[in-house]
Amino acid sequence: MVELQKITKIFGRGETSVHAVNNVSLNIQPGEIVVIMGPSGSGKTTLVSIAGGLMKPTDGTIIIDGTDITAKNERQLPKIRLTTMGFIFQSFNLLQNLTAMENAAIPLLLAGQSKQTAFDKSRALLERLNLSHRSHARPRELSGGEQQRVAIARALVNNPKVIFADEPTANLDRAIGHQVMQLLCSVGCEQGKSVIIVSHDERIKDVAHRVIYIEDGKLIREEPGQHNRICTMRAHSYQLRDQRA
Amino acid sequence: MPTLLIALRNLFGERSRFVITVTGVTFSVVLIIILQALYQGWSFKTGQYIRAQDADLWVAQAGSRDMFHSISLLPASAASAIASLDGVAKVRPFVGKRVGLHIDDKDRVLYLVRDDGSSDRTGPVRLEQGGSPPRPGEIIVDRIFANNNGLVIGDSLEIGNQRFTIAGLASGGDLVTLSFAFINAEDADRMFQLPNLVNYFLVKLKPATDQPPIAGSITSLFDNATVFPKDEFVSINGEFIRESFLPIIFVLVLIGVAVGIVVIGLTIFTSTIDKSREFGVLKAIGASGTHLNRIVAIQSLVASLFGYTAGTIVAILLGLVVGRYVPEFVVLFRPIDFAWIFAVAVAMALLAALIPIRRIASINPADVFKA
Ligand SMILES: Nc1ncnc2c1ncn2[C@@H]1O[C@H](COP(=O)(O)OP(=O)(O)OP(=O)(O)O)[C@@H](O)[C@H]1O
Ligand SMILES: [Mg+2]
Numbered sequence: 001m002v003e004l005q006k007i008t009k010i011f012g013r014g015e016t017s018v019h020a021v022n023n024v025s026l027n028i029q030p031g032e033i034v035v036i037m038g039p040s041g042s043g044k045t046t047l048v049s050i051a052g053g054l055m056k057p058t059d060g061t062i063i064i065d066g067t068d069i070t071a072k073n074e075r076q077l078p079k080i081r082l083t084t085m086g087f088i089f090q091s092f093n094l095l096q097n098l099t100a101m102e103n104a105a106i107p108l109l110l111a112g113q114s115k116q117t118a119f120d121k122s123r124a125l126l127e128r129l130n131l132s133h134r135s136h137a138r139p140r141e142l143s144g145g146e147q148q149r150v151a152i153a154r155a156l157v158n159n160p161k162v163i164f165a166d167e168p169t170a171n172l173d174r175a176i177g178h179q180v181m182q183l184l185c186s187v188g189c190e191q192g193k194s195v196i197i198v199s200h201d202e203r204i205k206d207v208a209h210r211v212i213y214i215e216d217g218k219l220i221r222e223e224p225g226q227h228n229r230i231c232t233m234r235a236h237s238y239q240l241r242d243q244r245a
Numbered sequence: 246m247p248t249l250l251i252a253l254r255n256l257f258g259e260r261s262r263f264v265i266t267v268t269g270v271t272f273s274v275v276l277i278i279i280l281q282a283l284y285q286g287w288s289f290k291t292g293q294y295i296r297a298q299d300a301d302l303w304v305a306q307a308g309s310r311d312m313f314h315s316i317s318l319l320p321a322s323a324a325s326a327i328a329s330l331d332g333v334a335k336v337r338p339f340v341g342k343r344v345g346l347h348i349d350d351k352d353r354v355l356y357l358v359r360d361d362g363s364s365d366r367t368g369p370v371r372l373e374q375g376g377s378p379p380r381p382g383e384i385i386v387d388r389i390f391a392n393n394n395g396l397v398i399g400d401s402l403e404i405g406n407q408r409f410t411i412a413g414l415a416s417g418g419d420l421v422t423l424s425f426a427f428i429n430a431e432d433a434d435r436m437f438q439l440p441n442l443v444n445y446f447l448v449k450l451k452p453a454t455d456q457p458p459i460a461g462s463i464t465s466l467f468d469n470a471t472v473f474p475k476d477e478f479v480s481i482n483g484e485f486i487r488e489s490f491l492p493i494i495f496v497l498v499l500i501g502v503a504v505g506i507v508v509i510g511l512t513i514f515t516s517t518i519d520k521s522r523e524f525g526v527l528k529a530i531g532a533s534g535t536h537l538n539r540i541v542a543i544q545s546l547v548a549s550l551f552g553y554t555a556g557t558i559v560a561i562l563l564g565l566v567v568g569r570y571v572p573e574f575v576v577l578f579r580p581i582d583f584a585w586i587f588a589v590a591v592a593m594a595l596l597a598a599l600i601p602i603r604r605i606a607s608i609n610p611a612d613v614f615k616a
Contacts, residue, residue, distance in 0.1 A: 045614045054529055054611040075533075082531025089613060093526040097254035109247030110532050154530070166614045 086155030269508025270552020292479035300447035359433035370417025
């Protein structure tokens, strides 16, 4: 589970300071897919960077899977990111000299897994993402949609608790972007991940359980998404558990 | 190991940069190996005449050091006293002198050795051409000396108002800065004017004789004499080469090392800048500082080791080929030199990796979210 408690981020000081995130609190359950929407400059990327331990908040606490990551130092954070988080970026950000399979295996290799294990898992994930035929291709030989699916495999391969995706479809055409997101969300949901997606794309709402609107760094509105169509089972079970709790 | 995988892919993924790095390191390694091999070759050459003599001990006047820059005089009559010591197999006098001469208005230096023509003569190491021993009025010079000065058998040389005809060409007596030459005993006695004196005694010991006690007995025969074991005398005679060339070699080796570091450093640095986004991504997904540093260090090390290997091969080929055409190009490749130059190549790589490593440390992983 991901808990953001009263997160505030102020860039700069005095007159020129920017309140990029302003007192945002948010809880995301395992298996839950949340889409964050808002105008440009509203603080979405900043919020996700803070939640992912890539940036220190000015104030507030982030608890991921029971660990307060705001209390961790720069030496401890990489390990936490490696084992509990997955990241997906707008510009895919694959390593250009590595094949799809190697790219997807990198987090496991960094975590010290054997090549055998890492490549087996990476191959299995690429297969699940309908990419097994491209597993030996380099990023430049792949289409945008294929690259983003490799990035999804990389984000999932370490079996993280939470996946952060910032504008994952911005560099893809609409139909492909939508397919890729459906894939991410069905796999994420299947495997009980918390998934946080930042997007401008209205159509992404239908892969989300919840849509959160943010403006000027503040959480202004929340509405349910239409995820149920894709991964009803899992969503139901978590909803039930929530109600009991 | 993901760091090895990424490092090798980065390195070999950029062919031209890799070629530049390896070429730069090759250049630097060739420079260092050749300098070192030349220096060792010269050092070795300076001792080759002494090494070739059939003697275990060189007896010299106390206080004298090498043959070429200090004087050693001993009474010739002491030979029989040395010979009668227990454990001494053979004693030979050695008489020689450093002389200057002009050839085509150029100053040259020869070390003239008295060659009495006997079976115990102190003659050339090897005669390559012509006749030996020298008769009165004849001189045997080293082949390299003859080549350098355009001399052939039959040419004449004027040394201190005395004319000599070149009767033979020898090898094994060239010391780069000067060279051994051999003249008849009659000529030597007249020229050197040192009646009843010799410069050194060359002492050959009987098998299984302990050197230190016999050296002690020899010393006590004279008022003032020093006894050098052969190896020590070889090394003393190489000292002037070491003193005059080592500082220069040292500076040139430093330049070679600097070239290597700069080339590796620059190429790995630019490669790191090009790849800074990928390093940022790796940071973001959870690679530790150690992981990233290792990637850069491996890239740098592998490039350096390729350069080292290529440099070693090129240097050895150069040594073989150039040595055939330029006789002064005497190189001596010693395993120990390859070992320390290898260590230098590794050190260059690690030093060169420091700047890119600092650069990587400054990459902010949060920037990866920017498109
Ligand atoms: N490193 C920074 N230093 C100073 N100000 C920053 C920094 N990063 C972001 N900001 C400011 O914080 C605010 C929020 O930026 P952020 O990137 O989070 O917006 P966003 O919602 O992701 O926008 P977009 O949809 O355009 O990506 C903006 O006003 C931005 O200028
Ligand atoms: Mg943004």
